Each structure stands twice: as structure tokens, then as C-alpha cells.
Amino acid sequence: MADQIFYGTVLLKAKQITDYIVDSNTAVSLKDISDNLAITKPTILKILRTLEYCGFVNRNSETQKYSLGTVYLRYGQKVAESFDIKELTRPFLEQLRDKTNETINLGIVEKNKVVLLDKLESSRSVKLVSRVGGTMHMYSSAMGKTFLAHYTPEKLTKYLENTSLVSLTPNTITDVQTLKDDLEQVRQQNFAIDNVENQADIFCVGFILEKNSNCYGAFSISAPEYRVTKKVLHEFIKYGKEAQLKILEVLN
Template sequence: MSDQMYGTVLLKAKQITDFIAVNDSPVSLKELSDNLEITKPTILKILRTLEYCGFVNRNLDTGKYSLGTVYLRYGQKVAENFDIKELTRPYLEKLCDETNETINLGIVEKNKVVLLNKIESSRSVKLVSTIGGTMEMYSSAMGKAFLAYYTPEKLTNYLQKNVLKSLTKNTITDPIKLQENLKIIKKNGFSIDDIENQIDIFCVGFILRKNAKSYGAFSISAPQYRVDEEVLQRFIKYGREAQQNILEILG
């Protein structure tokens, strides 16, 4: 593959920065040499160039390398231009066709799920949510998909700042029960809103999370009377396929 590309040194530089990026602490020249199929002299030459450009930093005391702050600037620019709505649209439209139900896409802002997109089928039912509107995290499928991946500290902070009010008779309002539910969600890889956010509406949610970053979440929403065990398993199957396809193009 690399022989067909121009500038193999760039590919080697990518291998080096990728290795540094996946490690929790700065790495030494020896660690890079031991783990990459690149000679130590070549690694050193590339590191010196990367350091000159600001892509890596070398600790003068330990001699170990970490990523440079230039990536913060690049990352901010990517975030400004990143449009999860447009990126996911073809996959969520396909999911809508496969399930013949409403598909929602959301992100988190200020402890609420903000609805970015809603794709409706010919037999969609009217949902309370509207594009640009918000819904509670603890009661919605998308919200619980996000909460399931919160650190213990972040989840505790969320629970301290948000009262779990009952929206339907099925809404989980006990923080301990919610935490138990979130553990199940993380284990299963999908969330369920069993008529917890809106009366008579059942939802299955999937998070779009890669490299410890949550980009968004989507859900399949349907009237409860149309969802039996067979239909639920079909939702999960097609939802997981859409999730995987989207994650593959997130890089």
C-alpha cells in the first residue's frame, strides 16, 4: 500500500504520531523502535522534524515524546467544520427505510439532548420533539445512550444538577435504578426508552462514540403497539449496522 503512495516518510510519521497518541503517557525512542517496524535512526530523524514543526514535544528531563499542542488548534478547526447531521444522513435515511419508523439524531448540550435531525417514514407517529428542541437525558433513548458512557464523576455531577422528574408512569426517577439501567445499556451496546419519555412511544438508541469521544446518538422511535420482541430485534440489528457504518467513516 505505502509503495503506491507519494512520500512514504509521511506514512512513517503517521505511525509514530499514532503510537504516541494511543499511549496514556509520553513514550521513549526505544518504545517507538520496539513497537514500530521502522529503524531507530529513521524514527529519530522523523521525531526531530516533527518536533521542529510542533507536532511532538520532547521532555528535556526524560527524553520522552508527547503530541504537540498544534493538534489542539487543528482539532478545534475540525470541530468547527464537522457536521454530524450531514455525515449521518444517508445511513439514517436507510435505517428509516429498513424499519419504516422515525429516526432521530441528537447531541448533548447543557445536560439536555438537542434534536439535530428527524427522518420520518410514511407511517410515522407524531412525536413531541422537534428539530432544535430538547429532551431529558435520563428519560430518552439517546440521552441514556450518552449517560451510559459518562465517567462516575461526570454521572454523579449530572445527577446532582438534574432532578429526575416523572414524564410518564415508566420514567426512571430513582438515581440508583437509573445507574443500574445505564450499566445494562453499556453492556448491551444500545439503550431502550420503554415509554419513559413520551406516552405510548418506544425508542431504541445507539451512541456514536469512537476513540473515547461521543459525536452524537440516534434512535428509532415507534408506537409501543407496533413493537413486539421480533420487531425489537430487527430494530437492534439494523441500528447496529447503521452505527457501525457511521463509525467507520468517523476515522
């Protein structure tokens, strides 16, 4: 890491500290941070002060604990707004949610990962661990597999070279050839299935949003496995394809 990036050492440390705060579910103390990162207390303290000065972090003066600053609300809002695919697909995905009564996800690819852009939960939705802004692997998720299925052979090869197919559930595809066969099927049927490959108990069907070889994103229907009978799956596919067509019409 340090041999590649030789500039902004404080920035890299600040990122580590910020991530530590983000990943904690409560405000954290200086000690918490120094216990968990390989940076000494004086250095962390100085960085925290600068982060606080910038508004990236808040220090509760009573508990002396640090939490994320509201600056990120502004930044996050801005990023969300920059993806107009989100606004564009909203009404169709809402319709899809109401028809299926299951959770609908919208995602894009970034650095060979699926980034969750939007999530529409149904009244009977089971809490998924995913949250907006979170990332998923391509090889294990329904949206990811629709993207991979549309990669050029070269791009796919490169992806597979840089990715180890780590098992996330007993069903995760960890064999390259099996994955390739699966992607071939995705291309043929024009949707991808995540048969509890990415997250325990969760079954997904994914659809790509591609027009004139521009990939705008993908969406998926998520449901607890036990609810997805053959009949339900057929409905998911039917409604999903309908939504896909409608969205493609308004794209561009």
C-alpha cells in the first residue's frame, strides 16, 4: 500500500479512522480507535482534531467520544443526486415493489463491485443487512451477475484474475467454470438468479438496465427463500421483465 501511494499519509490514516467510526455502531473514544488501528494515540488525536475542524467528525464534549459529522449528509445527498438513474427508476421500482410485495434494490457497478444506490422495502420485508451505499460482490449477487454477463470476455477474464470467489453462503459459486456457465444462462434468459449465494436465506432475481450497449445499472427483487415458490418466482420474472422494459423505454 505505502509503496504505491507515497502522498497523503495523513489522508490515509484519516480514512482508516473515519472507517473505524463508520463501522462502529456507537460513538468511539480515542482509546477505542488506537486499540483497533496501528496508529499511535497522539497521531490519532491530532488527526481527529483536524477532522473535527473540517466537520468530518463530531466530538461530544461530555463523553469525549467521536462520531461522524453531518457534512457527510450533504456529501451523500450530492452523490445520490448525481445518479439520475435513481430518480428515473423510482416510480417503476415502486410499482414493482407493490406488485411483488418484496424488497427492490437498485445498483450500479463501481470498481468491480455492486454499489447499492436505492432500496425500496415492502411492508413485509425482512431486514436485509444491505444498506444504501453498501457494496456487494459481483459473482455472488443477482445484480452483479447481470453485470458480469455483459462484460466482454477480456474484462471478465481480468475480473476473475483479480477476484477470489470466496464463499459467503453454502450456495456461493466458487468455481470459475460454474460461474461462467451461470453467466451464459443469464445471457440467455436475460435475468440472473442469486439462489441464496450472497446472503443467508435471501433469494434474488436481477435484471440489467442496458440500452445501446450503455449499462445504466441493474435492479433486483429480494425475498426470503422460503417465500419464493416456483409460482412466486415466475411472477418475479414476469413483473421484473415488465419493469425492465418500461424503464428501458424512458432511458436516454
